[in-house]
Amino acid sequence: MHILMIECNPNGIAGIANALELGHDVTFVSADPDFYLGASPLAEAAFAHARCDVIKSAKVFSIDELERLAKEVHAAKPVHGVMTYSEYHTVHAASVARSLGLPGMSVDGALNARHKHRTRLTLQDTDVRQPRFVHVAEPTSGDAMEAAVREIGFPCVVKPSDGTASLHVLLLRDEEELAAYLAELASVADYGRGVTRIPDIVVEEFVEGELVSVEACVLKGGEIVNLGITDRNLSGFPYFIEMGLTYFRGHPLQDELFAMNEKVLEGLGIDFGFIHAEYILAADGPVLCEVNGRLTGGIVPQLMELSSGVNAYLEVIRQALGERPQLPIPGDLIASGHWFGSPVEGELVSIGFDRIKDAPGFVEALAYAKPGRQVSRLSKSNFDWLGHLIFTGKDRDEAAGRVQAALDDIEFTLSVQVAR
Known part of the structure; x- marks a missing residue:
């Protein structure tokens, strides 16, 4: 084929x-x-x-x-x-x-997932809970953004409608931060690799709560299968950087999340493929964060395979070829991963994992950067990651606990210039 x-x-x-x-x-x-x-x-x-x-x-x-x-x-x-x-x-x-x-997703469904303002507008008159939001189609002058922020109020979250990896997603707390954000975004015309940025911005109320995602697959004929839940630990406010995650079943709100996810995908017209949808677990229930019309990214497919025995990358291909995919539903073994970055800017000398590899549940320790490379401080987005660890355990708590403990045993050396 x-x-x-x-x-x-x-x-x-x-x-x-x-x-x-x-x-x-x-x-x-x-x-x-x-x-x-x-x-x-x-x-x-x-x-x-x-x-x-x-x-x-x-x-x-x-x-x-x-x-x-x-x-x-x-x-x-x-x-x-x-x-x-x-x-x-x-x-x-x-x-x-x-x-x-x-075979493929409907173009309208793909657009509704890809552009965050379309997600919000398409679902705004349904019973899917979303943050209060304002879609700013022409933010270049700043006036429309300022009006949107006044309507939502501080603190609020601003995000490009077509962004990914938490790039240029920011929690704004005052007018000064808004002005700085607009000045920075004005210089961003593309995301690299020829990907041009659309001007649309979404301004949303800040909803506090744990972030999780529901991984799902929409089979031929529109059948939605919720596979499992990934908890997603964030760091770096006012930025939103994903740092750790665990793929599992059995979350206390699983039934509610699965039912809500089906409403979201049906409402957006998403009719094919592996789907990744994120939800904020507010005090009074789940709130839709965003939807991605593709297989979840990062190391999650690897966590899926460790727990289910199913290679999700390969199943995306099989589904595109018109076959019915095997579904990576979590099993008895649970996998957890955590990324790490540098606390300061400098030149990377070495990253060592010797003290980690014999720990219970160890699967992988991987560095993304080679010695001699200039690295930035972990501060703004997922692009600041320098590597990751993966561990397994008998349940969510054991797997996540093991990977958290191992972070302290990474041997990390930087050459840093000290200002005089």
Whole structure:
């Protein structure tokens, strides 16, 4: 079978490797293939594989251009499935799948998930609980943003409608922070790899509570299967940086979350694929945070496989090819992960894990940065991560406790310039 992959994410390169191992052909389209060579240890071998064709196109973010390119690829070698692991390209994958007559999410459903203002507006007259919000379509002058913030009140959360990885998501507490935020965002025209930013901003009330996500899969015919819950520990206020997570079943609010998730996906018209939806557990019940029309990212697919025995990256591919996917529902073994970063800016000298590897439940310790690299302080977004740890346990508490304890045993050396 021939798979057309539209961009990816660093961890998702494992999916390309999986597909090649199974004998599939992969055409990978990217604005910057070299990005993945520097971000994934699997990319070099995958891209060099005889059945992997890498197409570099600076116009891959243009849906019209991408559809034209996809039809050329399809004419040369029929495509059997279209997919992406990239949040930025979910609408692109849905559009190309539609243009080729292949399985995929409806384009409207993909748009409703991809753009946060569409999520809010589509669900605003339903019984799905959301934060109070204002959609600012033209924030360039600052007047519309200031009016929106006055309507919501401080503290409030501001986020680009098409962002991801908590980039440019900020808790605002006063007018000074609003002015600084607008000045910073004005200089952001794109997110890299040719991904242009739309101007829309969402201003929301700040809802306090634990953040969790419901991982789900919408099967052929629209059947929604809720797979499990991922608790998501945040750090770094006023920014929102994900630091730790555990994939499991048995949350006290699981039934309520699963029922709400079905209403959300049906309301948004999401009719196909693996879906990641986030909820804030406020004092009076769950509140919808956001929806992502693709497989959950980061290390969560790895946690899924450890607990369920099912490779979620591979199941995304199988579903795109028209097959019924196996579902990674958590089992008796629970997996937990935690990212780490640098407390200060400096040059990385070394990261060591020798004191961790013999600990009970240890699965993996991985550094993303090599010695000699300049690293920033963990402060603004998930892009500040320098590595992660993964542990397992018999339940949520044991797995999360083990990975938390191991953070203290990372051997971390930086060279820091001291101001005189």
